[in-house]
Amino acid sequence: MTALLEARGVGKRFGGFVALEAIDLDIANGERLGLIGPNGSGKSTLVNCLTGTLKHDSGGIRYDGRAIDSLSPHQRTRLGLARSFQLPKPFRTLSLVDNLRIPLIYTVGARTKAHHLSDAAAQQRALAVLADVGLADKAHRLPRDLTQVEMRKLELARAVASAPRLLFADEAMAGLSPAEVEEILAVLFRLNEEGITIVLIEHIMRAVMSFSTRLVVLVAGQKIADGPPQEAIRNPQVERAYLGE
């Protein structure tokens, strides 16, 4: 089976600091991939390079069989590569519906130019996605009226509204209570069942272990483990990175 996304030797430096050192990563269609590593190990940098927010210095990225290295972030989103941000970045002057109408109009609408996405259809779809994550009753409120967990849901909903094939959820659960973590996990499981490939970047081990079908571990910009979750965390290098000698 060919991979949905293929990264070969992706490297990124900030001045003299090597943030990523020649990362190889294949993401298969439909899988639930957990991406873990200590703080500063390059997880977010890798996501930024794959989604185009940062330009990688070396290596190449292929998505769905084509090279996407030179594409800007909005072009990659239109191809079906969506992300949520570690710190939620809502459009704060717009209602929740309008927050979701933006990816609908600019991604789904741009993708299906032939059959024009009408305003009414965009509105309806936005409400449906909000209902999916349990935010229907706040559809016409502003992001500042949301709680922390609702903000995370909005962040995911906005990424989902672009109808992605591959979703990077960057620390979607940081700072949430165990019950709230379960809520977000349930949303992610459902999205995966609907056919979206999900990469979960997360520190909460319990969440990652229950969610992932495969685990990739980054330490200091290098991939040190890649495999079934239980095997990956028993890898001696991973134990050393997390627990010390």
Added chain:
Amino acid sequence: MSAAKFLVVSFVVSLAALVASRFASNEYFFYIGYQVLQFAVLATAWNILGGYTGYINFGTPAFFAFGAYSTVVLHKLTSLPVPAMMLVAGVVSGVMGLGMGYLTLRLRGVFFAIATLALAIVAQTLIVNWDFVGGSRGVYIIRPEMAPIHGTYVQYLYTLMFALVWLSVAVARTVERSRLGLGLAAIRDDELAAEASGVPTLRLKLISTTISGALMGMAGAPLPYYVTYLDPTSSFNLSYAVNSVAMPVIGGMTSWVGPIIGAALLGTVQQLATVMHFRVDPSVNLLIVGLLLIVFVIIAPNGIIGLFRARRRGAGR
């Protein structure tokens, strides 16, 4: 209200206001009115980039004066009617807006603002060193003896500026309500998130600078005929930059109504101060604008329309 309906209604209202104001017997009224209208256009144009897109532009004088100087060039070379010159000025300043966008839109926040300020200085230096349009000495423009429509020449220019206010409000409202406006709002709120949501941010920002610059240029085009003597110091005056920022801030930046309210208020206050000339320095105008700006930023950061909206929301609860 639908876009077509708004165009018709606003056209009728503008026409009625124009006809009513033409009954004013005092020629000085048109002289003052022209300036207030001109600021209404500048404020509306500024707000498309500043209010909708979130990029603070201090380069208004550059776009405005380039519009005026394109008229000087056309006046010397051709005998085009003023409305045609306004269109040409719109193209000139629109292209300038596009160019400025390419050069500066990588910068954000205060750095973008500084770059636009620099643009105004560079543009002024260009004009000062261009003898054909009078250089630093300035240039005299002799008005045609007869206005093409009934009334004096100043009344004619006043009428043109009235039409331009209508046009710029129509453009601003159309942008505001369109998908383009939604994309611009996304850029204003968070550019990274906008890009991640599929918004082609660079292209939208370039459209925004181009429209904004074009309208500013059109506002400047009739200026040489209005003042009959144009020089770089007055046409690149800082007061254009300050006013086109202050008016939307005071009126409210989220809607096309804000800049119009701000221009009506600030423009009138400044003209009154000039008429009553308190035997003080003319720059007292800038002092008034500055003080009002500070007051509003403190008590009403969302401008006058923000105050009304807050009250309505409060009453609704």
